[in-house]
Amino acid sequence: MALTGCEVAPPEGLAKVLDMGWPDPITPEGTQLYNFWVWTWVAAWIIGIIMWGLFLTVIFKWNDKKRAKEGAGEFPKQLQYNVPLELGLTILPIIIVMTLFFFTVQAQTQTTALDKDPKVTVDVTGYQWNWKFGYAKVDGDLTGTGADYDGADAERQALADKTKYDPEDAHNANPIHGYSEGDLSYLNFNEIETMGSTEEIPVLVLPTDTPIEFRLASADVNHAFWVPEFLFKRDVYAHPENNQQQRRFQIEKIEKTGAFVGRCAEMCGTYHSMMNFEVRAVTPDQFRDYIQFRTENPQAPNSEALKAIGEEPYATSTHPFVTDRVGTRDGENVNEPNATV
Ligand SMILES: [Cu+2]
Numbered sequence: 001m002a003l004t005g006c007e008v009a010p011p012e013g014l015a016k017v018l019d020m021g022w023p024d025p026i027t028p029e030g031t032q033l034y035n036f037w038v039w040t041w042v043a044a045w046i047i048g049i050i051m052w053g054l055f056l057t058v059i060f061k062w063n064d065k066k067r068a069k070e071g072a073g074e075f076p077k078q079l080q081y082n083v084p085l086e087l088g089l090t091i092l093p094i095i096i097v098m099t100l101f102f103f104t105v106q107a108q109t110q111t112t113a114l115d116k117d118p119k120v121t122v123d124v125t126g127y128q129w130n131w132k133f134g135y136a137k138v139d140g141d142l143t144g145t146g147a148d149y150d151g152a153d154a155e156r157q158a159l160a161d162k163t164k165y166d167p168e169d170a171h172n173a174n175p176i177h178g179y180s181e182g183d184l185s186y187l188n189f190n191e192i193e194t195m196g197s198t199e200e201i202p203v204l205v206l207p208t209d210t211p212i213e214f215r216l217a218s219a220d221v222n223h224a225f226w227v228p229e230f231l232f233k234r235d236v237y238a239h240p241e242n243n244q245q246q247r248r249f250q251i252e253k254i255e256k257t258g259a260f261v262g263r264c265a266e267m268c269g270t271y272h273s274m275m276n277f278e279v280r281a282v283t284p285d286q287f288r289d290y291i292q293f294r295t296e297n298p299q300a301p302n303s304e305a306l307k308a309i310g311e312e313p314y315a316t317s318t319h320p321f322v323t324d325r326v327g328t329r330d331g332e333n334v335n336e337p338n339a340t341v
Contacts, residue, residue: 019037019041025230026230026254026260027229028251029252030229033107033232043099047096114249118213119138119139119142119211120206121136125188125218126264127219128220128269129271130202131202131204134153136190138291142207143292144292149291151191152188153190160187163184164179165180177242183239191295198320201319201320203277203302206281206287208281209284210287213248213249214251215247216236216240217240217247218237221268221269222237224264254279257283259278260281260317261276264276271321276315282311286309289308293308293309
């Protein structure tokens with residue numbers, strides 16, 4: 001067990017042991033959850049060591065064999081009905097549970113709070129088995145023009161809204177609380193979108209040091225949006241509101257630039273494990289150039305926009321997978337990064 005924690009040089013090494021494999025967080029919310037996790041383990045270890053110590057002391061100091069050897073009587077001195085001790089052993093666990101509860105609520109409240117005044121709002125659509133990202137709103141100081149950017153695609157949204165009801169003369173019209181089974185009106189559509197494919201991992205470009213809102217929805221089954229470095233995941237539902245799910249969550253900021261892998265964390269079918277994406281955190285200046293490039297070049301793919309701001313054009317934290325069944329039988333299921341097929 002000790003050897004599995006190979007990186008042991010303090011202080012980073014010690015943190016690696018205490019965080020039990022959690023990645024280093026890149027958001028304030030992640031840091032809060034990280035600290036909660038580590039300190040819960042510290043408290044658990046302290047209590048565990050005390051309890052094991054007591055068990056072992058009792059087992060070895062006052063066991064029957066040892067007492068027989070010492071020529072002591074059959075029973076040791078009986079110490080039941082010690083009221084202060086029993087009161088203490090009742091109150092102490094209550095204090096421990098209350099302390100854990102307090103820090104749980106604190107971390108959870110900060111993580112799920114929707115008062116972070118987002119400057120960028122991203123629509124995330126999960127589907128079997130990939131992701132689509134779109135920019136719904138970008139604040140004026142991040143657009144390059146000074147004006148707020150509204151990225152909703154009114155035309156496609158209007159088309160989606162039309163799917164809400166079946167024509168009344170259809171067979172079994174409007175079966176779900178009056179809505180059509182094929183209702184897609186809850187999905188969000190954007191002018192600038194980044195869509196994953198079998199050949200290309202979708203790269204979601206986001207600025208650092210900026211509050212960001214994510215709005216999640218699934219086009220089919222349940223998925224979950226998970227960036228390990230956020231130390232947070234949220235289920236992605238179809239009809240989130242009807243399913244009593246909060247589709248929005250916010251982060252105060254991403255604290256450093258870089259490429260961070262994202263994954264689907266809800267078993268969603270055959271290629272669930274290949275449903276990866278990448279968050280590419282860039283500086284606010286780069287992000288401004290990126291949004292400008294994509295609004296001015298609506299036909300250009302995401303990779304070109306990334307190249308234009310001096311970034312790697314394709315995902316660097318993960319790679320696409322071959323998803324045809326024939327090709328995966330020999331275990332060679334890794335695509336050449338970004339090979340064109
Ligand atoms: Cu999924």
